Amino acid sequence: xxxxxxxxxxxxxxxxxxxxxxxxxxxxxxxxxxxxxxxxxxxxxxxxxxxxxxxxxxxxxxxxxxxxxxxxxxxxxxxxxxxxxxxxxxxxxxxxxxxxxxxxxxxxxxxxxxxxxxxxxxxxxxxxxxxxxxxxxxxxxxxxxxxxxxxxxxxxxxxxxxxxxxxxxxxxxxxxxxxxxxxxxxxxxxxxxxxxxxxxxxxxxxxxxxxxxxxxxxxxxxxxxxxxxxxxxxxxxxxxxxxxxxxxxxxxxxxxxxxxxxxxxxxxxxxxxxxxxxxxxxxxxxxxxxxxxxxxxxxxxxxxxxxxxxxxxxxxxxxxxxxxxxxxxxxxxxxxxxxxxxxxxxxxxxxxxxxxxxxxxxxxxxxxxxxxxxxxxxxxxxxxxxxxxxxxxxxxxxxxxxxxxxxxxxxxxxxxxxxxxxxxxxxxxxxxxxxxxxxxxxxxxxxxxxxxxxxxxxxxxxxxxxxxxxxxxxxxxxxxxxxxxxxxxxxxxxxxxxx
Numbered sequence: 001x002x003x004x005x006x007x008x009x010x011x012x013x014x015x016x017x018x019x020x021x022x023x024x025x026x027x028x029x030x031x032x033x034x035x036x037x038x039x040x041x042x043x044x045x046x047x048x049x050x051x052x053x054x055x056x057x058x059x060x061x062x063x064x065x066x067x068x069x070x071x072x073x074x075x076x077x078x079x080x081x082x083x084x085x086x087x088x089x090x091x092x093x094x095x096x097x098x099x100x101x102x103x104x105x106x107x108x109x110x111x112x113x114x115x116x117x118x119x120x121x122x123x124x125x126x127x128x129x130x131x132x133x134x135x136x137x138x139x140x141x142x143x144x145x146x147x148x149x150x151x152x153x154x155x156x157x158x159x160x161x162x163x164x165x166x167x168x169x170x171x172x173x174x175x176x177x178x179x180x181x182x183x184x185x186x187x188x189x190x191x192x193x194x195x196x197x198x199x200x201x202x203x204x205x206x207x208x209x210x211x212x213x214x215x216x217x218x219x220x221x222x223x224x225x226x227x228x229x230x231x232x233x234x235x236x237x238x239x240x241x242x243x244x245x246x247x248x249x250x251x252x253x254x255x256x257x258x259x260x261x262x263x264x265x266x267x268x269x270x271x272x273x274x275x276x277x278x279x280x281x282x283x284x285x286x287x288x289x290x291x292x293x294x295x296x297x298x299x300x301x302x303x304x305x306x307x308x309x310x311x312x313x314x315x316x317x318x319x320x321x322x323x324x325x326x327x328x329x330x331x332x333x334x335x336x337x338x339x340x341x342x343x344x345x346x347x348x349x350x351x352x353x354x355x356x357x358x359x360x361x362x363x364x365x366x367x368x369x370x371x372x373x374x375x376x377x378x379x380x381x382x383x384x385x386x387x388x389x390x391x392x393x394x395x396x397x398x399x400x401x402x403x404x405x406x407x408x409x410x411x412x413x414x415x416x417x418x419x420x421x422x423x424x425x426x427x428x429x430x431x432x433x434x435x436x437x438x439x440x441x442x443x444x445x446x447x448x449x450x451x452x453x454x455x456x457x458x459x460x461x462x463x464x465x466x467x468x469x470x471x472x473x474x475x476x477x478x479x480x481x482x483x484x485x486x487x488x489x490x491x492x493x494x495x496x497x498x499x
Contacts, residue, residue, distance in 0.1 A: 132162035137182035175199035272366035290375025314370030322360030
């Protein structure tokens with residue numbers, strides 16, 4: 001994490017004292033001395049609370065990942081941009097991104113046996129849910145002389161991280177058998193998967209219980225930027241309600257977010273500026289935990305590109321991901337969001353490479369110092385106010401049709417992009433605006449890891465894949481539970497239908 005550091009001594013002590021294996025990235029650790037640690041004394045100060053909670057953030061990094069001390073396996077971080085991550089598999093299974101690195105996922109050829117070892121990186125984040133449960137329990141039971149409101153804040157922070165992890169697992173795999181009861185943490189008994197209703201209620205409960213005890217946001221607090229806040233908790237509720245098509249509740253939480261002081265940046269090219277007022281959450285990146293996105297997308301002969309009147313430079317990358325021209329061509333003429341997507345560049349030999357010689361557009365997303373072969377120090381946007389506006393418009397449309405208010409919120413986003421506002425006479429039905437909103441969300445939120453969710457919610461995920469010539473089937477809206485999990489459970493854990 002950009003603002004937080006873990007302690008090697010803390011990690012070793014935690015493993016030895018509790019058996020709950022919280023792990024950290026070795027190049028992010030700073031040595032500290034903890035003496036005379038025992039299970040009774042470990043959670044004896046605010047510093048202990050902080051260390052325990054900060055360890056849970058490791059899973060959300062933009063850096064490569066960590067070795068899980070529970071099984072010795074290296075697993076990719078959720079918001080790293082390697083092909084195995086939550087971010088990547090939310091993109092390359094859609095019309096928004098393409099890659100030659102992972103034909104198993106771009107062609108929907110995955111199966112239960114696919115998800116093993118490092119390929120199970122996303123599913124194995126289930127362990128972090130148990131770790132969060134343990135941290136919450138230990139802080140709740142601690143008799144440390146820490147003010148109650150401080151104690152409540154750390155508990156709330158851990159609950160938001162647990163809910164976030166649970167939502168990610170739910171998005172990919174459906175309900176999974178997470179450990180939420182501290183009394184069962186050290187039990188070897190395997191429990192069945194909960195119902196969808198039970199699982200969603202648990203996510204919702206964590207977030208609602210956390211909100212009263214969290215700061216609104218950290219945009220003006222550099223020392224704590226990267227921590228979850230009320231804004232993050234509400235954003236997760238918004239995504240959950242959108243996923244479940246609970247439109248009235250989505251509308252309510254979106255309106256709460258609108259009243260929190262977030263605002264659109266004047267220009268789309270500014271959306272990645274650190275701690276800007278449009279960001280509800282961005283994964284922090286710095287030299288110790290860099291952002292590798294631009295190494296993943298820039299061509300291996302990249303030298304520079306023209307973005308409006310600005311010349312940008314960046315590293316010679318790996319050219320792993322690109323935006324298909326079919327998606328790029330959905331942008332309207334004059335759309336300023338195209339400043340962040342390259343359709344040409346100058347190579348290291350000084351040659352201008354244009355669309356005719358490119359397999360797809362280069363989706364920069366952020367404009368700034370794109371770093372070097374050692375990564376970049378640009379925070380990665382996860383939740384933005386623009387998404388709130390578009391989600392609110394969708395929730396209103398689903399309940400009341402294409403009202404003037406729904407169009408007003410979309411037009412705030414479109415006008416920033418420099419394209420014509422939508423007018424009521426353009427939309428005669430809820431269905432018409434729904435389809436247009438899906439396209440607009442793609443243009444605005446590209447590369448932010450929401451395209452798969454959006455296509456599934458709109459019933460287009462399978463249809464769009466089939467248009468690309470893929471043998472996609474209805475069951476592909478969920479990934480399978482890894483086969484080794486099914487085998488080890490002895491049939492207690494059921495596989496997702498279709499696998």
